[in-house]
Amino acid sequence: MNVSTDSGAEQPRLGFFTDTSVCIGCKACEVACKEWNMVPEDGLDFTGMSFDNTGGLSADTWRHVAFVEQREPLAHQETGLGRRDTVDLGMPSFELPGASAAPEERGEFRWLMSSDVCKHCTHAACVDVCPTGALFHTEFDTVVVQQDICNGCGYCIPACPYGVIDRREDDGRAWKCTLCYDRVGDGLEPACAKACPTDSIQFGDLDELRERAAQRLEDLHGAGVSSARLYGEDPDDGVGGNGAFFLLLDEPEVYGLPPDPVVTTRDLPSMWRHAGAAAVVMLAGVAATFLGGRK
């Protein structure tokens, strides 16, 4: 969906392409986002989930870097760590722990990092359910909560198939990534993409980003990284494609992403139709009862 701007010129859809294969997990995106958008710091919580002490996207976290430690090989990477192909049956060992710790016995290991963000869905359920018009599609076809309108009803929260949008404790309103609506309106890059040291987060016209992503995917497959895949770039998926899509190195579930997201309002029209039909049938039944009674 392209929306015309005031000037009448066609405004291309803007978005993010997050290439997790070059992410170094530095979390500059998290901080740059918070600094620019003045998102509150949300507490010291040692989660023990590798180097992720953020936990997930929330009203106070609009970029979140996931860390996944895996006993899986990454093609063309030799790590000398991790135990290869051995299945732990829980049987008592006759060796001291670590006694057979030579790397050739431990096999390969990889550490995946990925910066998550609001997907800016083509078919955004949060917008569909918002009763006040606070959530809307901007001229850049991004999805933004307008803080002067939001009344904190919270309908959008269960509507989001990714669990992105969230209500802030102290002010009750819903908050999420705006794709730096203020910045992009002025021709600037969103704060996260600007800071990203390795260009893992790329910002631009969605069509161009999709081309770039396809090329990158081809390169990685050529290099033997067969697990690489795109996520959210397909306009035919359950949300009509995302404005913020990803190149992942494993199944989406591994990163805490739903494998086959569907806009939660997809079935609303048919639900209304069925409800309407049911109402008509009921009315007809009632009418028939009365009419029949006169006989």
Next chain:
Amino acid sequence: MGVRTWIESWPVYRQLTGEDPTGRGAAAKSRWSEDLRPRTEDADRVVKSVCPFCAVGCGQNVYVKDEQVVQIEGDPDSPVSRGRLCPKGSASLQLTTGPSREEKVLYRRPHGTDWEALDLDTAMRMVADRVVDTREETWQEESNGRRVARTMGIASLGGATLDNEENYLIKKLHSALGVVQVENQARVCHSSTVAGLGTSFGRGGATMFLQDLQNSDCIVIEGSNFAEAHPVGFQWVMEAKARGAVVIHVDPRFSRTSALADLHVPIRAGTDIAFLGGIINHVLTEGKYFEGYVKAFTNASTIVTDEFRDTEDLDGLFSGFDPAARDYDVSKWTYEGVEVAAAAGDRNQLYKARSEEELDVSRSGRPEQQGAGGAVIRHASRQDETLQDPRCVFQILKRHYERYTPEMVEEICGIPKETFLRVCRHLTENSNKDRTSAFCYAVGWTQHTVGSQYIRTASILQLLLGNIGRPGGGIQALRGHASIQGSSDVPTLFDLLPGYLPMPHAHEEQDLGSYVRAVGHPHKGFWSNMEAYTVSLLKAWWGENATADNDYCFGYLPRLTGSHSTYDTVMAQIRGECKGYFLMGENPAVGSANSRAQRMGMANLDWLVVRDFSLIESATWWKDGPEVESEEYRPEDIGTEVFFFPAAAHTEKSGTFTNTNRTLQWHDRAVHPSGDRRSDLWFMHRLGELIRQRLAASEDPKDRPVQELTWGYPLEPDGEPDAAAILREINGHDAEGRPLDAYTELRSDGSTSCGCWIYCGVFKDGVNQAARKKPGSEQDWIAAEWAWSWPDNRRILYNRASADEDGRPWSPRKSLVWWDAERGEWTGHDRPDFEKHKAPDHRPSDGAEGVEALSGRDAFIMQSDGKGWLYAPAGLNDGPMPTHYEPQDTPFDNPLYAQGRNPTRLLYPHEYNLYHPDPGSPEADVYPYVVTTYRVTEHFTSGGMSRWTPYLAELQPAFFCEVSPELAAERGLSHGDWATVVTARNAVEARVMVTDRMAPLRVQGRVVHQIGMPYHWGPNGYSTGDSANELMSMALDPNVHIQEVKALTADIRPGRRPRGPGRRELVRSYRRRARITESTGTGE
């Protein structure tokens, strides 16, 4: 608002009449959205600045509105960072404008239990009084019959986070006062770099610049957590990778750097010399060295004296070892035919006063002199161009590393042979005429008792592979503070004067002539102009008072009598000799080895001045330090008077930082500091004024250096000194006051003045070259017009070596500079690091000396033989070639030699600083595990700039230790729970992170577990935790006095550490089990 407008602004109207019938787009747009503008849009000004955290030196744009900083983000013009910032740089708005910064001076009176308010002016006067009184009280005119003209009662620590100009004033004022114990973070971070690179190549800075990594074909990252500690610099590794380069990470831990590498090689901490020595052996025995390069540019062919004996001959010792003094007579290692004169006044620089420990020159940090000029050799040497002579360097090197076989590497490092050979293959396949490889390291290499030799090993390897001075080749010493390179160049270091001129030693350097004779006069090279550099420095400091008649005030400089490093200062504080202490943006209670000893030293001071943003641990230990908790002392028992001064941030002052590329980058002041916050420039300048006022009428000769010091700097309206004026003084000028353009203009006749000769040219043409900001996108990859690099704006050092003997590039793909025969000059992409008109075939006449004596193929122009040193015939205290020695605290014997550890390492046995039992002894298994420390992306060094910054603290909120699943099982540790780590020094608690990223290794037939611990935490701030440095001992490299904190041993046990006195009791119970005394671990 008209009715029509009002109606049209109604969303329903817009929905019905516009193109958005569903009301999910333009029709729903609110007034807030209509009015939305980025807050940077209406900024009053955008000020160009530089990130204050690490030494990548990312450009920052500081947006100012109504005299307030409203946003800080990356400067896209910077060719170093291209507009990007890591989380720390991204948090600099919160760092500089957040509520965690103190704004008022605080005062703690002796034995006080709390802070009191004090106005800034009174505090300054009180500090000036303390300095004058302590100086008077502790003044030493002589020591052991030699003039020293100094005070050992005052010390200063810190400078790497400050501007070069601030470092300059700190060193200048303290030197005039006779304070020699001036140190900074460079001592504890990268001092070994200066000695290691300096002796190898002639200068102690990185040989390359970060952006040039994109041209590498193979990058070996070892001893560095590059991606985490220098994330924005790491983009250049990613660029190289995208172009097909192989990236190898050698590290005990699998870190975020490893995650992006093609190959991660787990290694036992403390064994890198064995690993690199193994590669050297592979290169030599397999004939994989770059023969043309080695023959043209290294000292491979030089014949060594027949007095030399190798570690192979003496089972781990070189010839010349004195077991009683535990040091070497280095004359036994020199080139053949090079006399080491014994006559007074012309002694070798490493003369050792055998009878007088007090006058120990070998411990006075002389190896750091090689930061800008190679070690001194005074005669021509003999060569065997065929490299066959058994006494030539090449053959000696071959024999020295013969036993560093793949099997030995596996036995020492725990690296399987196949993995080791894979590294060798990548490295050698990518090092030839057409390809280059780079090494990147940081404090994982420097912080060892053999730290300088770690760097030497990489230097030897890179010379053999022909990778120095060529695009994409070289050694990148990743520096960790914004100006830690600058605080070495304009040194706040005890052993150095600006530009790596050595501090004069009391032994024999009483006058300028004997000083220059003792440490200068090399056979050839630019260091032969040392006298001009020294005289120009003295002219900068004492101006017209410095004349030929009074030896240019050379006598005003205080004298060294041995090591006065920060660790010696701590011991002197514990002994009660050092009474006053300045902390200038450094937090030794967290950042230096053995935190407890650091605090015990401070608890014994008369007065302490702390300048920082927040109330760091080094400012509050008397009130809430661990010893208060363990009931060892109460605040009332502590007599130290403490002054806390809030410091100005980088946005509040102008000046230059020197980044890891040796590039001086100017940052402009964006706003004025508020409250009592002041720059360190203001503080030092004001302190100097007050002291000079107090001493103005004195007739005491010891006050003359202070009275005559040039101190009249122009001030800005708010009283801040003009930093540019100080940079001009550093650059220097001629007799007419015209700014100098290059260090070649410096003279020894007193007609030139220059505050730091290697920075001469930074004000070329009277223009602040460091402030040049021509966007990187408008320049080639060298970006020569972005800021200014020392020396002489050369970006790749020794780049003469990028061309062959005849001056032609080794290959078109790797061309950098070359000889243009038609025009008779060197030309190319970079500024040639060579005399412009000296032809490649130039051969000096027999009697030539100094610069004249350099031939057309002497690419290493600071070296006294013009060569890259595979073998260091002088300059280091612990050997001409690196040798694997075990760390001070180690679970293993040295399988190579009977000599287990570095025989010349410096130890400080004391009840506060006990060492662990020797490996193999019955008690050795009390501390069975290997510990290494490191940094994470989200925090900065000792945490003073990150633990108080909420956006950073929340990302890594707790001190943790990383252990393998195997170790967790062995010790019953559970993930996320607590563990206590114990050494003979202290016990700390940390959250447990069980991870496959820590791999147990098999070493000498048994499994060794390693524990990883970030060292950022301390008890103060927003995110708090124990400090890893509590566990460390002071065991130092003998060349540069850097501490060994990257490899030690410890025990780990589940659960939190005891509170109160129980903590000390736990440590003591371990000591009893290990039968530790003050002599434990001090043998071989």
